[in-house]
Amino acid sequence: MTRLLVAGETLIDFVPEGHGALDAVETFHRRAGGAPANVAVGLARLEEPPLFWTRVGDGPFGDYLVRTLAEAGVREDLIERDPDADTTLVFVSLDPDADRSFSFHRNGTADTRMRPGSVDDDVLADVEWVHAGGVVLADEPSRTATFDLLSRANEVEDAVVSFDPNARPELFEGTDFVDTCRRAFDLADVVKATAEDLVAAGITDPTAGDGDAAELARAVCDLGPHTALLTRGPDGALARSTPDAPWNPTDEPIVVEHGGYPVDPVDTTGAGDAFTAGAIAALSAGESVQEALAFANAVAARSTTAKGAMTALPTRSEVESFRDAHGSA
Ligand code: ATP
Numbered sequence: 001m002t003r004l005l006v007a008g009e010t011l012i013d014f015v016p017e018g019h020g021a022l023d024a025v026e027t028f029h030r031r032a033g034g035a036p037a038n039v040a041v042g043l044a045r046l047e048e049p050p051l052f053w054t055r056v057g058d059g060p061f062g063d064y065l066v067r068t069l070a071e072a073g074v075r076e077d078l079i080e081r082d083p084d085a086d087t088t089l090v091f092v093s094l095d096p097d098a099d100r101s102f103s104f105h106r107n108g109t110a111d112t113r114m115r116p117g118s119v120d121d122d123v124l125a126d127v128e129w130v131h132a133g134g135v136v137l138a139d140e141p142s143r144t145a146t147f148d149l150l151s152r153a154n155e156v157e158d159a160v161v162s163f164d165p166n167a168r169p170e171l172f173e174g175t176d177f178v179d180t181c182r183r184a185f186d187l188a189d190v191v192k193a194t195a196e197d198l199v200a201a202g203i204t205d206p207t208a209g210d211g212d213a214a215e216l217a218r219a220v221c222d223l224g225p226h227t228a229l230l231t232r233g234p235d236g237a238l239a240r241s242t243p244d245a246p247w248n249p250t251d252e253p254i255v256v257e258h259g260g261y262p263v264d265p266v267d268t269t270g271a272g273d274a275f276t277a278g279a280i281a282a283l284s285a286g287e288s289v290q291e292a293l294a295f296a297n298a299v300a301a302r303s304t305t306a307k308g309a310m311t312a313l314p315t316r317s318e319v320e321s322f323r324d325a326h327g328s329a
Helices: 034-044 061-073 121-124 144-156 178-185 195-198 215-222 272-284 287-305 316-325
Strands: 006-007 009-016 028-033 051-057 081-082 089-094 101-104 129-133 160-164 189-195 227-231 235-239 254-258
Touching: 006 034, 006 144, 009 061, 028 034, 028 061, 028 089, 034 061, 034 129, 034 235, 034 272, 051 061, 061 081, 121 144, 129 144, 129 272, 144 160, 144 178, 160 178, 160 272, 178 287, 189 195, 189 272, 195 215, 215 227, 215 235, 215 254, 227 272, 227 287, 235 287, 254 287, 272 287
Parallel strands: 006 051, 006 129, 009 089, 051 081, 129 160, 160 189, 189 227
Antiparallel strands: 009 028, 089 101, 227 235, 235 254
């Protein structure tokens, strides 16, 4: 039985060779990407190969993604091919501080055409954790399809539903990103986010900056989820869980922090997705929130020490060695 199901986009990132504005870049490297795809591959590397519900075009870019995901160990059962749509492409540019800008080419692409009801009830009935990202909520029919999946997963006894807004409000043209997040938070048991995601989701006043992570986590839980996982870059992460969470054995909300691991990062792209994979792997295996935060921070910090988002996702033994080298804290 596969315990985990991830849903959302996979796409091709064209990563520039060198820095500079997009109009000046001549050479790009092709990389498999998409936040949910990174989470799926992260779980596979941690020996928890998930089902991954996504949709790609029928052409060579789709072939490349299907092959890459399969080679990484992701289950292919729910990967759809669309004969009438292309695969999403994203061109990335890096400014001199390595901050990234993205140019999305996803007008009517295959991932926006994920359809409601594609995941059968009998598949869902066996799943213990369903994770989705926010990008596919920007378009129809993938928006309705994803909300349909999250609603049905909510009805599955003991299944955990998690959501990462992956805030890209610029992709939301016909729909409101703030309303969309509220609806997704209402269906989720666990929300993983950064302070920037929550500002974009209207959870905090943009002028408040990074805000107080514990307050932000409380604000997330006030919207429905029993657990908020807030990542803080090099400073690690904070979790809040209400007594509804299976990993909170007390009668009160618990707040747990882990300060992360000091590394010399080479590339932080996808660190948040690595964290999500680590947190899902640990919590779904019955670990405590404290251990889940430590493990997820280790997966994420280790992922920043190599180039690429998907290629840098560590195996379980690489995470164990990394933690040993850092005193297992
Ligand atoms: P991304 O958008 O790059 O995927 P994110 O913005 O979603 O990441 P962050 O909070 O920046 O999320 O990072 C996620 C996790 O990655 C952190 O909680 C931490 O464990 C790890 N991490 C990120 N940057 C660093 C760093 N410079 N040093 C050590 N760990 C880091």
